[in-house]
Amino acid sequence: MSEHGRPTGDDRSLPSNPASNPASNPDVGDCPVRSARPGRRTFLRGVVGLGAAGAAGTAVGIADVHSAHAASQSSATQTDVAGPADPQGRLAPVPFQGVHQAGILPPSQRQTIAMAFDVVAGNRGELADLLQTLTQRCRFLTSGGIPTPAGATGPPSDSGILGPTVVPDGLTVVVGMGASLFDGRFGLASRRPAHLTAMTPFPNDNLDPAQSGGDLSVQLSAGSADTLLHALRDITRHTRGGMQLRWRMDGFASPPRPSGTPRNLLGFKDGIANPDTASATEMSQLVWVRAGTSGEPGWTVGGSYLVIRLIRMFVEFWDRVSITEQENMIGRARDTGAPLDANSEFATPDYAADPDGAVIPLDAHIRLANPRTSQTSANQILRRAYNYDRGMDVVGNLDQGLIFTCYQQNIKRQFETVQTRLIDEPLVDYVSPFGGGYFFAVPGILDSGDYYGRALLP
Amino acid sequence: MVDPSNGAVYAQVEGIGPGTTRSMPVDVGSGEYAFTCTGQDYGIRNGPVVQVPGKAGGGTAVLVLDQDQQNSITTRARAYVASGLAALVAQTAALVTDIRTGNLSAARVAWLTAHLTWERLGSAYGMFGSYDDAIDGLPFGVAGGVSAPGFTGFYRLEYGLWHGQSSAELSGPASQLGVQVRALQTAWPSIELPPTLAVGDLALRTHEILEDAMQNQLSGLDDFGSGTTLATFAAGIDATRAQLGILRPLLASRYPQTAALFSSLNQLQRLIDAEKTSHGWTSARDLSSPQRERLDAAAGQTVELLSPIPVIFEQERPIP
Numbered sequence: 137m138s139e140h141g142r143p144t145g146d147d148r149s150l151p152s153n154p155a156s157n158p159a160s161n162p163d164v165g166d167c168p169v170r171s172a173r174p175g176r177r178t179f180l181r182g183v184v185g186l187g188a189a190g191a192a193g194t195a196v197g198i199a200d201v202h203s204a205h206a207a208s209q210s211s212a213t214q215t216d217v218a219g220p221a222d223p224q225g226r227l228a229p230v231p232f233q234g235v236h237q238a239g240i241l242p243p244s245q246r247q248t249i250a251m252a253f254d255v256v257a258g259n260r261g262e263l264a265d266l267l268q269t270l271t272q273r274c275r276f277l278t279s280g281g282i283p284t285p286a287g288a289t290g291p292p293s294d295s296g297i298l299g300p301t302v303v304p305d306g307l308t309v310v311v312g313m314g315a316s317l318f319d320g321r322f323g324l325a326s327r328r329p330a331h332l333t334a335m336t337p338f339p340n341d342n343l344d345p346a347q348s349g350g351d352l353s354v355q356l357s358a359g360s361a362d363t364l365l366h367a368l369r370d371i372t373r374h375t376r377g378g379m380q381l382r383w384r385m386d387g388f389a390s391p392p393r394p395s396g397t398p399r400n401l402l403g404f405k406d407g408i409a410n411p412d413t414a415s416a417t418e419m420s421q422l423v424w425v426r427a428g429t430s431g432e433p434g435w436t437v438g439g440s441y442l443v444i445r446l447i448r449m450f451v452e453f454w455d456r457v458s459i460t461e462q463e464n465m466i467g468r469a470r471d472t473g474a475p476l477d478a479n480s481e482f483a484t485p486d487y488a489a490d491p492d493g494a495v496i497p498l499d500a501h502i503r504l505a506n507p508r509t510s511q512t513s514a515n516q517i518l519r520r521a522y523n524y525d526r527g528m529d530v531v532g533n534l535d536q537g538l539i540f541t542c543y544q545q546n547i548k549r550q551f552e553t554v555q556t557r558l559i560d561e562p563l564v565d566y567v568s569p570f571g572g573g574y575f576f577a578v579p580g581i582l583d584s585g586d587y588y589g590r591a592l593l594p
Numbered sequence: 595m596v597d598p599s600n601g602a603v604y605a606q607v608e609g610i611g612p613g614t615t616r617s618m619p620v621d622v623g624s625g626e627y628a629f630t631c632t633g634q635d636y637g638i639r640n641g642p643v644v645q646v647p648g649k650a651g652g653g654t655a656v657l658v659l660d661q662d663q664q665n666s667i668t669t670r671a672r673a674y675v676a677s678g679l680a681a682l683v684a685q686t687a688a689l690v691t692d693i694r695t696g697n698l699s700a701a702r703v704a705w706l707t708a709h710l711t712w713e714r715l716g717s718a719y720g721m722f723g724s725y726d727d728a729i730d731g732l733p734f735g736v737a738g739g740v741s742a743p744g745f746t747g748f749y750r751l752e753y754g755l756w757h758g759q760s761s762a763e764l765s766g767p768a769s770q771l772g773v774q775v776r777a778l779q780t781a782w783p784s785i786e787l788p789p790t791l792a793v794g795d796l797a798l799r800t801h802e803i804l805e806d807a808m809q810n811q812l813s814g815l816d817d818f819g820s821g822t823t824l825a826t827f828a829a830g831i832d833a834t835r836a837q838l839g840i841l842r843p844l845l846a847s848r849y850p851q852t853a854a855l856f857s858s859l860n861q862l863q864r865l866i867d868a869e870k871t872s873h874g875w876t877s878a879r880d881l882s883s884p885q886r887e888r889l890d891a892a893a894g895q896t897v898e899l900l901s902p903i904p905v906i907f908e909q910e911r912p913i914p
Contacts, residue, residue, distance in 0.1 A: 254884070256891040285619035287605040287653040289849075290902030300619070346883070377858065377895030380887040 219306075227306030227359040232278045234580040235438050236424065239308030240543055241413045241518070244389035244398070245357040248522045249364045250444055250539050251384035252314065252350025252573060256377070260322045264593045266378030270311065270354075271587035273374050277367045280304040295373075297366040305363035311588045312353035312442045312575025327592055329576040330431040331441060331547045336574075338555055340564040347446060347571030350382040355444075355541070361386070383571060385446055387522030387539040396473055396481045401449055401523050401536045402566070404466050405473030408481055409506060411516050422550070423518050423543050435591035438579035443517075443551045445540040446524075446571035452533055454566045465562045467500030475502065484508065504557045515553045517542040537567070547574060595620055598628040598643045602655035606908070623652020656848050656906050659793060663844060668789040670840045671796050678715045679779045685711055686775045693751070693768040696761040705755055706822055709748045713826050716833035718802040721795070723785060725778040729771065732816065740818070746770050749818050756819025797907035800837040801900040803830050808893050814878030821877030828866045834900070835859065841903070848906050855899040862892035 219228040230238050257263045280302045283294035294302065318328035337343050354371070356364045364386075372381065390398040400406035411422050420426055425436045454462070459470060467485070468475055475485035477495045485496055487508060496503050506512065522539040529535045544550035578589050595604040595618065604627065605620045629641035646652075659667075685708035692701035717726055733745040740753050746767055754764045787795055807830030810816040811823040838845070838859075846852050865888055869876040881889070 254887050256888055282619075285605065285621050285653060286902075286905070287620055288603040288656045288905060288908065289654055290905050300617070373898065376898055377891050380891050380894075382887075 221359065225359065226303045226363075229279050229304035230306055230308050232275050232581060233583065233586075235582070236440070236580045237310050237577055238278075238580065239310040239355065239357060240423070240440060240577060241419070242308060242357075244407075244520050244522055245306060245308070246359050246389055246391075247361050247364055248355060248357040248387045248389075248539065249368055249384060250355045250387065250446075250522070250541065251353070251368075252382045252444075252575075253352045253354065253375075253379040254382045255317060255321075255351040255379050257322075257379070260324075260593060262378060263322050264587075266375060267589050267593070268587045269374050269378070270371065271581060273371050274309045274311075274367075275581070277302065277370060278304055278307045278309065295366060295369045297362055297369065302366070303363070305358045305360055307356065307358040307363055307367060309367075310353075310355045310442065310577050312355075312577045313589065313592075314350050314353065314573055314575050316349060317351040324592065327433050327435065329425070329433065329436045329439070329441070330429075332576050333547075333574060335443075335572060336552060338569070339559050341569045344570050347383040349573045350575075352379060353442065353444065353573065353575040353577075361388075385524050385539050385571075386526070387524045389522055400521065400538055401451055401525070402454055402462070402466075403470055404462075404468060405481060406538075407519050407521050408468075408473055409502075411518050413518065419518075421514075422516055422545055425545060429545075435589075436576065436579070440543045440577045441545065441547045441551075442575040442577045443540075443542050443544070443547060444572035444575065445569050446537065447540055448535065448537040448568045448570055450533070450566050450568070451536050457566075464497050465501060465566075467496045467502035476500075499561055501558070501561055501563050504561055505554055507557075515550050517544045517550045517554065540572075543577065596628055596630050597655045598626050598640075600655075600657065601630075602657045604653055604655045621653035622646060623650045624648045625652065654850075659844065659907075661789075664789040664793050667796065667840055667844070668787075668792040671792060671837075672786060674836055674840065675715055675782065678711060679775075679782060682708060682711045682715070683775055683779050686772050689751070690768045690772040693755075693761055693764050698755060698761065701764075702755050702820070705748070705751055706820065706825060709752070709822075710825060710829040712748060713807075713829035714833045714836070716799050716803045716830075716837055718799045718806055721785075721799065722778055722782075725774060725781070728774045729778065747774070749816065752820050753818040794904070794907055796837055796840060798904045800834060800841060800903050801897065802904075803833045803837070804893070804897050804900060806830070808897065812878060812889060812893060817878060821879075822875050823878045824866060824869045825875045828863075828870070831859070831863055831866065841907075845903070849902060851899055851902070855896070858892065858896045858899050862889075862896050865889050865892050 221227050230242070232238060255263060255266065257266050282301050283292075286293045298305075313329075313332070315328065315332045315334050318324045318332070335343065335348060356367050358364050358367070393399050397405040397408045412418050423440050425432055425439050425441075427434075427437045429437075463469055463476060472479070473481035475483055475496060477483075477485055477490055485502065485508065487496065487503060490496055492498075493500070493503070506516070519540070519542045521541065523536070524539050525534075525536045527535055542551055579591065581587070595606070596602060597604065605618050607616050607618045610616050624646050626643050626645055628643045631639045631641075633639075685704065689701060689704040689708050692698070692704050712730060715721075717730070720726055722729070727747075729747045730749065731745070731747050732749055733739045733742055736742045736744055739745070740750075745753075748771065750767045751764060751771065753759075754767070786792070807827045811827035811830060814823050816826070817823045838855075842852075849855075869881075869885075876885075
């Protein structure tokens with residue numbers, strides 16, 4: 137729901153205006169100065185960013201540049217995570233190893249499963265076994281291959297959902313740890329990441345404990361739903377004794393309609409403004425926990441705080457609201473995604489020129505979420521949203537909404553600050569956050585002997 | 595595909611139709627291999643021995659049982675069921691008497707005792723043929739549900755005993771149960787499988803008893819009022835242990851995870867035993883979410899570790 141973009145804007149289509157671009161403000165020390173680029177160039181920059189993060193490497197190919205350029209002037213569509221698809225539409229593997237987890241920086245893929253598990257392992261040794269098994273399965277699932285035949289020694293080692301050879305299909309995994317993992321059970325209390333707590337309930341939330349929290353979060357993303365269900369079945373089969381599913385939500389990212397940023401189920405383009413994942417400087421200021429950060433245990437370096445919010449949308453009600461009211465609540469035009477004071481999706485709203493909210497209301501979602509001032513630049517989050525649709529509720533309404541996820545260096549400084557500004561925004565009548573949690577996405581897998589959380593469990 | 599030195603099986607495909615091609619994935623390491631085929635219209639035919647050079651690791655082969663081993667397992671399995679049936683007949687008779695004489699609180703105790711003995715027999719895969727339904731059938735999928743005249747057996751009595759039905763209402767179904775149980779005891783020798791089939795059947799049930807018990811008892815699905823499905827689940831563990839005990843002399847040399855399996859089963863046992871208190875068994879629907887997660891984890895892990903056993907003894911099922 138939120139649009140927590142960088143105050144420098146992602147002005148992809150207009151010439152840079154130094155006078156109105158906050159990036160040129162010398163007070164904004166955290167933000168690298170860069171000029172606006174046309175669509176093709178910004179797309180390529182996004183691709184380079186993936187490679188630099190160890191997420192896509194050389195798998196990103198030219199074919200995708202054409203399709204993405206033709207489809208969109210956006211910096212990234214969900215199709216460019218893993219490079220070109222094969223003739224069956226399967227995506228290439230995303231390299232599993234890296235300083236950071238490979239699933240964090242890439243744009244939203246077509247399909248996702250967000251879920252949390254409760255750890256049932258009885259002690260620290262069993263927890264380490266669990267995390268090693270999880271790592272081993274994710275390593276295989278993301279790279280693909282032929283499962284070891286069981287022969288006459290047991291039932292098939294693989295569910296077969298993807299056929300005899302497991303295809304990676306761009307599968308990425310993000311594993312996070314919840315605050316509850318750092319209670320007394322495993323003797324980890326003194327190693328809890330400094331800002332990791334249970335999820336703070338905000339005034340308009342309606343959090344269901346059964347759909348919130350959890351010791352471990354696992355988010356799987358890939359090009360197709362069957363790829364994810366295969367991975368889910370494989371992971372749960374190998375970890376039954378160590379962890380049990382607590383909650384789960386399946387989601388999808390829509391293709392560009394007709395171009396640009398994918399739309400959410402309110403019909404609006406969602407996530408237009410985001411920090412620049414190609415900028416290592418920006419990522420180190422906004423996303424990654426850095427070495428030497430005061431209060432952070434050493435093992436957290438290279439990790440990132442993850443907020444997951446499951447947000448129901450009251451779509452029947454929303455569809456009965458006038459377009460003017462809808463657009464004023466969001467602050468953007470529904471058809472184009474442009475801020476109401478501009479003509480292009482990627483234009484930067486000029487709030488200074490509209491101090492009374494005559495064009496973009498003062499309580500519009502984009503204006504509260506991202507006021508685009510130098511004071512708010514450090515609040516930006518890296519946001520990755522997915523739509524969900526899970527049938528209907530018990531009183532007959534469609535159960536649709538958003539899996540909001542965001543990554544940041546510090547939940548208080550970033551997500552909670554932004555969310556506090558959004559308290560009581562007009563949009564709250566149409567949405568209801570009901571689940572999710574705060575997690576710490578652990579550092580990446582460095583080599584073949586590494587596993588999730590190894591530095592935490594010496 | 596076998597190890598020609600001892601006939602141990604690497605992998606097998608059953609029922610290949612004439613002119614058809616089937617795949618048989620095998621992890622082939624260094625060593626000797628041969629194909630052997632058994633057909634309906636001919637005996638065993640062996641292919642040439644193929645040597646794979648080098649020192650590469652591969653899949654492991656499973657030793658086939660000899661006739662003596664089959665006979666010994668079958669004898670023990672029969673003895674287990676026969677002694678269980680004798681206990682069941684006596685306990686069911688006591689239950690019938692309690693119901694007829696109107697001693698319904700004693701009947702509720704007797705019902706659980708007899709029902710757990712039934713569960714411990716480890717009936718799965720229709721081991722007792724039509725007796726399974728008559729003795730332990732469910733009212734699902736029947737018009738009238740719990741009121742249907744065709745609903746008989748233990749669950750029928752449970753429903754009545756825990757829903758205020760009278761001795762008069764329950765005497766008919768109780769007598770029917772007594773008759774069925776005695777008839778089963780009489781019929782059992784003629785239902786028993788020959789040794790060649792009995793081992794494979796035992797191996798299947800070693801896994802499936804607990805799958806059934808998880809689906810229907812641990813979940814609370816088969817609770818018709820007594821809230822004792824966790825007791826029934828515990829009896830399912832007993833039954834699984836009994837089958838495992840019969841197979842155990844042959845298991846360790848064929849199944850590398852045997853120790854892990856017993857460790858998982860012990861963990862499950864500890865958790866389920868903790869649900870029996872001085873006030874009786876916890877009802878499955880009263881399990882807290884952490885309790886349920888711990889039980890699901892231990893039960894899930896256990897059935898994963900049980901699931902190779904039917905495959906390991908699959909070659910004991912001759913081609914039909």
